[in-house]
Amino acid sequence: MPSRALLASYRRLFAAPGATAFTLAGLLGRLALSMNGVSLVVLLAERRGSYALAGTVSAAGLVTGAIGMPLLGRLVDRHGQSRVAVPAALYTVVPLTALLLCVHLGAPDWTLYLCWAASAAAPNLGGMARSRWAHLYRDDPAARHLANSFEQALDELCFMAGPVLAMLLCTTVAPEAGLLAAGTLGSTGALLFAAQRRTEPPLPARPLPGQRHGSPLRVPGLRVLTLTFLATGMVFGATEITTVAYADALGHKAAAGPLLGLVAAGSCLAGLLFGLLTPRRAPGARFLLGVAAMAAVLLLPLTAGLGGAGLVALGAALFAAGTATAPTMVTGMTLVQELLPQRQFNEGMAVAVSGIVVGISAGAALAGTLAERAAPGTGYALPAGAAALALLIALTGRRHLRASEDAPLAAENGARVVSASV
Incomplete structure (x- = not known):
């Protein structure tokens, strides 16, 4: 009974047309994000034999991601989700592919840092999803509270399932399989998310000439x-x-x-x-x-x-x-x-x-x-x-x-x- 009440309460969120579609699409991208860290560490530890290298390469990606995410967020605010998410999703395929090639060909370690840092431009689908909920239920604070709670639960589910899936792929298929799957899921999820135009928040009024928001x-x-x-x-x-x-x-x-x-x-x-x-x-x-x-x-x-x-x-x-x-x-x-x-x-x-x-x-x-x-x-x-x-x-x-x-x-x-x- 408690589970039925829980489902009934959250079901009302999806009464908004298109809510289910952008949620499922965004879920793919967020699952990919949770797979990246484990997949990279297993790959470099297996192919390069160094956990230290794996840790520092991963840290380089975290640092550039922390810088790049707000910059991408600013572009989204100015130009809209779909106009930024599509090129960003397509772009991230390039450095990820380059990283796998560098590992396979035995390229110098500095190329791994460069490629992983460059791949940090993935769109923040979690933030974009929260923005969509805020727009859909802009006049309903209770529904926004429910939506933010649901999004946090999705984040936790992804970070439970993602590393497990990554380890399974890396250990049973190939060390590269985790990153390949994460890249495919991430790009596919971002493109499908961007395709859901009817739930995309409209751009706000353009600022007046000379007006800056900082x-x-x-x-x-x-x-x-x-x-x-x-x-x-x-x-x-x-x-x-x-x-x-x-x-x-x-x-x-x-x-x-x-x-x-x-x-x-x-x-x-x-x-x-x-x-x-x-x-x-x-x-x-x-x-x-x-x-x-x-x-x-x-x-x-x-x-x-x-x-x-x-x-x-x-x-x-x-x-x-x-x-x-x-x-x-x-x-x-x-x-x-x-x-x-x-x-x-x-x-x-x-x-x-x-x-x-x-x-x-x-x-x-x-x-x-x-x-x-x-x-x-x-x-x-x-x-x-x-x-x-x-x-x-x-x-x-x-x-x-x-x-x-x-x-x-x-x-x-x-x-x-x-x-x-x-």
Whole structure:
């Protein structure tokens, strides 16, 4: 019965014509994104025999992706989703193909960095999907809350299934199979997504001559959110590396995958259930509560790890820790939509996601260093500390988050027009 009620609540989102089509198309692209990291590491470790090389090449892609995503988001805001997503999707095929050729032909290592960095121009389909939901339900805050919760659950599902699928392809077919599949799914998903024109948000009115809007980071609230998301990304990156190292230290390295799956499962379930709740507090207040809850529950893995409670207890603690991240992310994305004008939606969401990406990279690097020098389980102090840092940042900038309450997304509805030149 609870599952039927859950399905019925989310089914109403898809009453909007075209919603199912763009959701399924975007899901392909996001699944591909979740496959990339594991596929690259397995490929380079197998063909070049170096995990160190694989890690640094992957980090180069994360850095350029963090820079490139906001730039692509700005282009989307100015020219529309389809006019940017199609060439971006076709372009990414080129450096990905070049990377595979360089690996096959034994090209110098610097070519791998160059190719992987150049492939970071993939369109941010998650952000574009959230932008579509915001447009479809611009007059219905409850539906937008439901849609943001659904999108967060999809992200978690992709990051549970993607690495598993990538590993299966890389180990049973060929080391190159994971990246080949990811490239095919990503390009196909982006092209199908762009083809759904009837749900694409219209371009806003063109600015008056001489009028400049500048970076969305000029909005103080977005700066607070981005820094908070950076610390949250450190939680994700540090948790992943620490869990792998801890399971390996106990002689059960294969258990790391299921343990990390429990984190994603907790977040996915919490995201779906959170969407069913009727928001009674302002988004800024909900965000602070979410970050506070995340800081509290991340003490559980630390306690389990340091106390030597074993993998079962650690799994339960990681599941609980996951349940606090989804509400935080859902409310954070809602705040991005409310803090910014519609003309900067995609760029603003890309900036927020870039903060997460940088945080993941930093958290993973710190956790890897700590895992080599400290006792097993000590690394869980990093995600706990990063969550506390996120709470400190959010509390320090809370007045800027409250400012969004005076400028709801619906205030711009009357200003939205389709550009005559498109």
